[in-house]
Amino acid sequence: MAKGEQKETLDAITPMDVDFAKWYTDICKKAELIEYTSVKGCMVIRPYGYAIWENIQKNLDARFKETGHENVCMPMFIPESLLQKEKDHVAGFAPEVAWVTHGGSEKLEDRLCVRPTSETLFCEHYANIIHSYRDLPKLYNQWVSVVRWEKTTRPFLRSREFLWQEGHTIHATAEEAIEETERMLNVYADFCEKDLAIPVVKGRKTESDKFAGAEATYAIEALMHDGKALQAGTSHYFGDGFAKAFDIQYTTKENQKTYPFQTSWGVTTRLIGAIIMTHGDNKGLVLPPHIAPVQAMIVPVAQHKPGVLEKVAEIEERLKKSFRVKSDVSDNSPGWKFAEYEMKGVPARIEIGPRDIEKGECVVVTRHDGVKHSVSLDSIETSLAELLEEVQTGLYEKALANREKKTYRCQSIEEIRQALADNGPGFVLAPWCGEEECEKKVKEETGAGSRCIPFGEEVHDEKCCCCGKKAKHNVLWGIAY
């Protein structure tokens, strides 16, 4: 079937209330974010999807550089012998790596895994380049793809290969390293809230949920439209465990040999999944203006009438100076174009027709609420800037309201079960004694696992929601993606 012939009959997507999972993959495909391939669990990220990732990259990369980080590039392969140096780490990752066993026709002596994460490579490098306190800290990051041999896969959320950034830093003291771990968690949280318009909960993972080899793992957790939880970014503090395993030592000012302290932190293309499931609706994708590849799409109305296309070109030229703007002057109907750019989540649509031109006006329709705004063409730059900021804020507030509506404070397993039954999936805040057994039981009996121990939610006299003993922490529980 030719695309040309399809154009007047843009298929609707599955409504989110009917089948949220189907709605999600419909958007991934119909908004042209991805396409499947014959490599199971791997996808093509199409231009529109990749442009979102490029905007995420550009924004985060600037934030990393402002906080003193430098980009590097490590090999994609890790020799099996190197992967095995840190015991918890290899135990966590070995079951899910892809193994290269042959180079050309030659069988390799030491198999190579395709990096699932690069701590071991960074450690080997640190051991080569770090000798003195003068060589510390090193604040590194890389933008690469990694491979984890997942059994079940979904576009952006869980794929065998995914794009990410992995920050890796090494410091003279534990304090500095812990500070870095927290700093980067805050960078992620600020980025999610300000630029992706996704409210997040910051917290520490429980022991059972830590990164393989970490002393502490911090995470930001977001609540999706369907009430399920999505881990949106993690930041790990390693202590000096990796340094000891890889024999990274430095000489202090006092001429003592000692081990440095490390961190790593990462976010992935999963953030695109988070955007879809936080802001999307039954018309398709809804993109926050800060990272939308096209912030405003100009659609001419009655474009055959004299002067319309000229005015569209003139307005596009003006707006291009300050916005990511495009116009669609193809011979598809305005109705088709409206539906197409709604599907693609373009934050604002600018309609310009003969009557608008006569009045020196145009209509700006904001995607997230469908509201039509009459705007004077003379001051369209100012109006569009204001409207886009309103959209950005509006999206955040809507998502925050959804999260608040779906966050339940409970004191017992029974209350958790009831809250989830009455209101559907959501975040649960409930106290916990700190025992792994109770953590497991809550998940088994309610379906909600521990997401993190959120900051700023200290317990006072609460009892564990499971065993009734004195609680150590309030825990954020949820049904995870």
Place this chain on the structure above:
Amino acid sequence: MAKGEQKETLDAITPMDVDFAKWYTDICKKAELIEYTSVKGCMVIRPYGYAIWENIQKNLDARFKETGHENVCMPMFIPESLLQKEKDHVAGFAPEVAWVTHGGSEKLEDRLCVRPTSETLFCEHYANIIHSYRDLPKLYNQWVSVVRWEKTTRPFLRSREFLWQEGHTIHATAEEAIEETERMLNVYADFCEKDLAIPVVKGRKTESDKFAGAEATYAIEALMHDGKALQAGTSHYFGDGFAKAFDIQYTTKENQKTYPFQTSWGVTTRLIGAIIMTHGDNKGLVLPPHIAPVQAMIVPVAQHKPGVLEKVAEIEERLKKSFRVKSDVSDNSPGWKFAEYEMKGVPARIEIGPRDIEKGECVVVTRHDGVKHSVSLDSIETSLAELLEEVQTGLYEKALANREKKTYRCQSIEEIRQALADNGPGFVLAPWCGEEECEKKVKEETGAGSRCIPFGEEVHDEKCCCCGKKAKHNVLWGIAY
């Protein structure tokens, strides 16, 4: 040995005339561009090396987008069955790919190769998304790393994993595709000459030297300081061969099914090798200002004297608005700093001391010629901009003069041998009949292989330098990296 203690005794590098290969790897290591790893043939690209690549990327990416291209991201794996679909292509690449045979503990039914290049993946994708003439052209590019299992490796020049961009486009007509192939070759040539200050020869590869699966391969060839030739970028025209192998068809306006035409084109981190070997000298790296991570380094003189550090900070702040500039106010000696930033190829060094400040001046030393320029602090922005442009032009002219000096026009194998013996390695321009046998013989007898059939060097009545029959082409011959 602690870095701190090394600082006063920066080791010299091997002079280029003593051992060019050693000089090259010395620069790679001592300018902190790369570090070796335990993965043979793979390297760490360190922050300073990666920053050069980021500047190359940023510049080229803007050029690609200006010419209508969009970035995408394909999987890094290619199933063996998919790789085998185009016969010439698989024959060219299969012997040098890395094979993934296991995912976790599970043996894969269809082995996956780590992409050595992605034509097959793009073709599979095109077959999914191209149906009508309305879907054409697609102008795609991706920035990724690829793997080729090379036997002998050298940093940047030939490594088992390297970073590159690969453009892949598909068009309705052969003419459009050929035009694209030429357009991108010109983009590469313009970038090399204007931004890397590397003069290049544009031309077409001979039949024996084409890309596996291509109808025609175009290349830009550069001459390194030692007189050897480096292929700096290639652009391939595929005709409809891949389309037929992958059954990519589209419906024309006249409602006929037909095959589209394809291209691909790429440059790699090899360009960093080209920069080193074109501009470097016995003091180290020399970077063209357009892509230098640091365009000017401010070094205080007598920094303990009152007012010096303040003035350095003030000038840095001013210059940061228009330049990539840093200052080094560490306690290393000015002499150490001079040597360090000469090693790193920083285009301009700005020296500011008490006497300069008194006179309202500073000294700007340009890296490529060592010339000291007295510059008024009042107008340092203008002076630095002018000086950096002079450096950029100066580097190009110096490289061009070197290439012209080392380009020999010859009519026979004997003349070629003589020219290379008298003057050392260089480019040879000599006529050729078009027979592969003669092409081989020239290489066997002179060491110089065909690099390309250069544009604008048509033959008239010349005879083949090997067999003496009527020549079809002038060929650029050289000893290749």
